[in-house]
Amino acid sequence: MDKKVPESQTITSFYLIPEDRLPLPVYMVGQFLTFRLTTPGRPKPIIRTYSLSECPCHAEYYRITIKKEPSHQDSDNVSGSNYFHDVVEPGTRLQVAAPRGDFFLDPQKESPIVLLSGGVGLTPMISMLNAVADSGKKRPTWFIHGTRNGVHHAMCKHMRQVAAGNEDIKVHIRYSQPRPEDIEGREYDSVGHVDLDLLKALLPGTDMEFFLCGPPPFMNGLLKSLWEWGVPETRIRFELFGPATLLQEGTSVRRRKKETTFEEKAYEVKFSASGITAKWDPEYENLLEFAEDQGVFPDFSCRSGICHTCQYKISRGEVDYNFEPLDPPYPGQALLCCSRPRSNLVIDV
Numbered sequence: 243m244d245k246k247v248p249e250s251q252t253i254t255s256f257y258l259i260p261e262d263r264l265p266l267p268v269y270m271v272g273q274f275l276t277f278r279l280t281t282p283g284r285p286k287p288i289i290r291t292y293s294l295s296e297c298p299c300h301a302e303y304y305r306i307t308i309k310k311e312p313s314h315q316d317s318d319n320v321s322g323s324n325y326f327h328d329v330v331e332p333g334t335r336l337q338v339a340a341p342r343g344d345f346f347l348d349p350q351k352e353s354p355i356v357l358l359s360g361g362v363g364l365t366p367m368i369s370m371l372n373a374v375a376d377s378g379k380k381r382p383t384w385f386i387h388g389t390r391n392g393v394h395h396a397m398c399k400h401m402r403q404v405a406a407g408n409e410d411i412k413v414h415i416r417y418s419q420p421r422p423e424d425i426e427g428r429e430y431d432s433v434g435h436v437d438l439d440l441l442k443a444l445l446p447g448t449d450m451e452f453f454l455c456g457p458p459p460f461m462n463g464l465l466k467s468l469w470e471w472g473v474p475e476t477r478i479r480f481e482l483f484g485p486a487t488l489l490q491e492g493t494s495v496r497r498r499k500k501e502t503t504f505e506e507k508a509y510e511v512k513f514s515a516s517g518i519t520a521k522w523d524p525e526y527e528n529l530l531e532f533a534e535d536q537g538v539f540p541d542f543s544c545r546s547g548i549c550h551t552c553q554y555k556i557s558r559g560e561v562d563y564n565f566e567p568l569d570p571p572y573p574g575q576a577l578l579c580c581s582r583p584r585s586n587l588v589i590d591v
């Protein structure tokens with residue numbers, strides 16, 4: 243780690259440079275890094291993912307931006323954030339895998355986009371905002387950010403500067419609980435939650451691509467609103483990072499495969515512990531999404547082949563992987579979030 247830069251009272255950016263000084267792998271804006279953290283007092287390393295918060299125009303470093311969470315000794319969910327804030331200092335060596343993730347945008351396109359972020363969910367959105375600004379394209383862009391107040395608001399000046407320097411980029415900041423010292427028109431533009439009424443007031447219509455990242459209530463509220471407003475699922479992209487809280491019914495935007503790349507049969511998939519058997523439908527992206535639609539709810543977290551939360555025993559049959567998991571599963575087990583059947587299957591879930 244090269245340097246630490248506070249972005250608000252609760253959020254800090256960490257700049258990472260490669261120890262060997264060789265060029266860093268390039269990334270798509272919106273992708274994340276995966277860290278293997280060895281924390282004091284824990285026998286096993288913990289795996290954490292953080293979105294890259296800068297655009298790839300700065301090829302010499304990676305930047306991630308993390309909120310310091312309240313300390314709960316018994317919760318794995320917060321130890322990664324506390325580790326970065328309390329233990330990581332300039333010079334600390336970190337183990338990190340190359341950028342990955344399928345939440346990204348192409349900054350070379352010119353079609354209109356809306357970047358919606360809540361709280362620390364701003365990290366991939368800032369990366370996207372910077373890339374659009376850096377591209378020199380005249381791309382209609384709305385960056386709409388909801389946060390509590392000036393205590394939590396990271397990169398306020400930066401957001402304003404980007405908007406001031408590009409007439410095609412509009413920035414709107416909404417505070418849910420402004421303090422007396424937060425000035426409307428300077429730190430924030432309106433009060434409340436980012437909601438459908440705000441989107442209708444700011445946007446010329448729905449004919450644009452929407453990118454979302456925020457805490458679960460923010461995501462649930464806005465995914466439902468966009469759906470009610472008639473935005474097609476194909477134009478909504480969202481990132482769910484951290485230990486996933488299941489999105490509410492009716493807000494889940496499934497990423498279906500349009501075409502299969504290899505011949506797949508209607509294999510029979512038996513979820514043995516649930517007593518449910520169903521014919522595999524090759525339209526599904528992976529076994530996790532298929533299971534959920536059959537009423538089987540395996541544990542999951544990252545949904546990206548990283549955390550191994552959705553690793554289950556395969557009693558019979560074989561799977562293929564859509565992409566290589568970060569670490570292979572144990573023999574006889576499979577990661578449901580990134581695999582598909584290669585034969586009839588019996589899964590112990």
Ligand SMILES: NC(=O)C1=CN([C@@H]2O[C@H](COP(=O)(O)OP(=O)(O)OC[C@H]3O[C@@H](n4cnc5c(N)ncnc54)[C@H](OP(=O)(O)O)[C@@H]3O)[C@@H](O)[C@H]2O)C=CC1
Pocket residue numbers: 309311360361362363364388389390391394417418419435436437455456457458459460461463464481482483484486
């Ligand atoms: N995509 C993901 O999976 C993400 C997960 N997270 C997780 O969520 C946790 C909280 O993130 P944090 O940055 O602290 O967020 P905050 O709790 O500070 O919330 C951010 C903003 O969203 C507002 N908000 C709350 N409910 C809604 C809603 N229904 N619709 C619109 N806006 C709403 C909050 O308002 P109010 O003041 O009323 O609470 C606040 O202004 C993090 O600890 C992180 O683990 C965070 C970002 C992304």
